[in-house]
Amino acid sequence: MDAERLAARWRERLESWAIPEAIMAKAPVDPWGHSPERFATRTDRALAEPDDGPTVTRLAEALSGKGSDKGPGKGTLLDVGAGSGAASLPLREHIGHLYAVDTSAPMLEDLTARADKLGVPVTTVAGRWPDVADDVPVADVAIAAHVVYNVPDLAAFLRALDRRTQGRVVLELPHRHPMSWLTPLWQHFHGVDRPVRPVAEDCVALAAALGYPVRVEEREAPLERFTSLEELAASACRRICLDPSMADEVAATVLELGMWPMPRDRWTTVWWE
Numbered sequence: 061m062d063a064e065r066l067a068a069r070w071r072e073r074l075e076s077w078a079i080p081e082a083i084m085a086k087a088p089v090d091p092w093g094h095s096p097e098r099f100a101t102r103t104d105r106a107l108a109e110p111d112d113g114p115t116v117t118r119l120a121e122a123l124s125g126k127g128s129d130k131g132p133g134k135g136t137l138l139d140v141g142a143g144s145g146a147a148s149l150p151l152r153e154h155i156g157h158l159y160a161v162d163t164s165a166p167m168l169e170d171l172t173a174r175a176d177k178l179g180v181p182v183t184t185v186a187g188r189w190p191d192v193a194d195d196v197p198v199a200d201v202a203i204a205a206h207v208v209y210n211v212p213d214l215a216a217f218l219r220a221l222d223r224r225t226q227g228r229v230v231l232e233l234p235h236r237h238p239m240s241w242l243t244p245l246w247q248h249f250h251g252v253d254r255p256v257r258p259v260a261e262d263c264v265a266l267a268a269a270l271g272y273p274v275r276v277e278e279r280e281a282p283l284e285r286f287t288s289l290e291e292l293a294a295s296a297c298r299r300i301c302l303d304p305s306m307a308d309e310v311a312a313t314v315l316e317l318g319m320w321p322m323p324r325d326r327w328t329t330v331w332w333e
């Protein structure tokens with residue numbers, strides 16, 4: 061299938077995740093919102109517990125092969141959808157300069173504070189990729205981790221990433237849509253079925269159809285999604301548009317449905333030069 065059709069499919073499949081209007085209208089908070097606290101925790105863990113998974117490995121080898129005037133074995137890294145830097149800051153020893161792009165200014169503030177503490181030179185750009193692609197210089201290496209399921213126009217996103225990178229582009233994404241774990245709860249509380257696609261293979265197929273020589277590795281996520289049932293129940297209330305006062309009932313349902321403890325996600329790393 062050609063890139064145009066695969067891109068259209070990606071968009072349609074993402075759109076099929078839209079929350080039914082009647083439920084959305086009653087949502088107490090934005091069910092799609094990213095919590096800066098959750099990402100701060102993810103970044104803390106990523107910095108404290110060194111990871112030797114495929115994403116870090118492929119980034120480190122590409123950055124350290126890039127000797128530059130920024131120091132021996134260091135390269136410039138572009139992190140798109142950077143959040144608070146969980147995918148880039150752990151590579152601090154290999155980064156000559158970090159360019160971090162995100163639509164969320166608070167996430168970028170958090171990232172800057174961390175980068176300063178770690179001694180990583182950083183430039184942030186607040187805005188939507190690819191709209192702001194021309195605001196960053198061409199980097200040696202790029203990473204976009206846990207972003208593509210937010211991106212309806214994935215072809216434009218990937219093309220801009222490739223255009224602004226002279227060496228390796230790396231993507232990390234969960235194998236399934238990040239809201240997939242909620243499917244039994246949607247059915248239980250709202251009687252609503254949720255989609256299955258898109259999955260990581262759909263992103264890989266599109267990148268390949270765009271002409272990139274993609275390589276793929278998959279592994280178990282290094283982190284559990286929730287560290288307690290209470291944390292899971294609070295997140296589920298938000299994601300499936302329930303009042304936070306229903307958290308105990310959600311927790312009981314999660315146990316009844318055999319959803320706890322949760323199996324780890326599978327994460328896919330995709331890269332090309």
Ligand SMILES: C[S@@+](CC[C@H](N)C(=O)[O-])C[C@H]1O[C@@H](n2cnc3c(N)ncnc32)[C@H](O)[C@@H]1O
Nearest residue numbers: 141142143146147162163164188189205206210
């Ligand atoms: C799930 S978080 C992942 C953050 C970080 N990469 C990580 O691995 O922890 C996704 C981030 O991408 C940002 N984002 C989503 N779509 C974006 C786009 N088109 N351009 C820039 N940032 C985007 C969100 O604001 C959010 O901070």
